[in-house]
Amino acid sequence: MVSIIAGSKSDSNIVEKVVKVLEEFSVPYETKYLSAHRTPDLLDEYIQSCEKKGTKVFIAIAGGAAHLPGVIASKTLKPVIGVPVKSNDLGGLDSLLSIVQMPNDIPVATVGIDRGKNAALLAIEILALSDESLSKKLKDYRSKLVGKYL
Numbered sequence: 001m002v003s004i005i006a007g008s009k010s011d012s013n014i015v016e017k018v019v020k021v022l023e024e025f026s027v028p029y030e031t032k033y034l035s036a037h038r039t040p041d042l043l044d045e046y047i048q049s050c051e052k053k054g055t056k057v058f059i060a061i062a063g064g065a066a067h068l069p070g071v072i073a074s075k076t077l078k079p080v081i082g083v084p085v086k087s088n089d090l091g092g093l094d095s096l097l098s099i100v101q102m103p104n105d106i107p108v109a110t111v112g113i114d115r116g117k118n119a120a121l122l123a124i125e126i127l128a129l130s131d132e133s134l135s136k137k138l139k140d141y142r143s144k145l146v147g148k149y150l
């Protein structure tokens with residue numbers, strides 16, 4: 001239902017943040033490491049296979065010159081959520097700006113740097129639009145925030 005694609009195995013800590021939340025909500029997902037730069041043909045094949053499998057939302061995790069989310073968005077009509085990864089050189093500002101400043105017509109919903117948790121929650125909110133039991137789980141999750149943080 002949710003396809004998580006990260007640009008490199010070095011992004012696995014962010015992938016884990018996404019997976020943790022999706023599992024908490026029992027949302028089916030698939031994880032792949034593919035790059036728009038390094039493995040463009042494999043990425044293309046995988047996105048085509050997702051269309052057949054019925055993927056509803058993509059989460060794309062990438063750092064540096066983070067073209068991956070935009071390239072995925074260019075190849076599908078499904079929503080794409082981009083997660084910029086903190087980089088050693090520019091602290092993730094490079095990743096953030098690469099993802100958030102998409103040209104008109106091909107949007108990517110962008111969360112904060114390393115915010116895999118929010119990407120998963122946003123994907124769940126999208127899925128919950130047409131899934132009442134998921135919507136109820138989200139309400140329960142929100143109602144527990146008061147006790148958790150305050």
Ligand SMILES: Nc1c(C(=O)O)ncn1[C@@H]1O[C@H](COP(=O)(O)O)[C@@H](O)[C@H]1O
Pocket residue numbers: 006007008009010011034035036037038061062063064065066067068069085
């Ligand atoms: N941004 C992209 C893309 C892409 O956009 O296609 N492919 C890899 N990467 C990113 O390069 C960073 C460093 O990767 P390495 O650690 O493998 O050198 C990672 O954060 C990855 O997401």
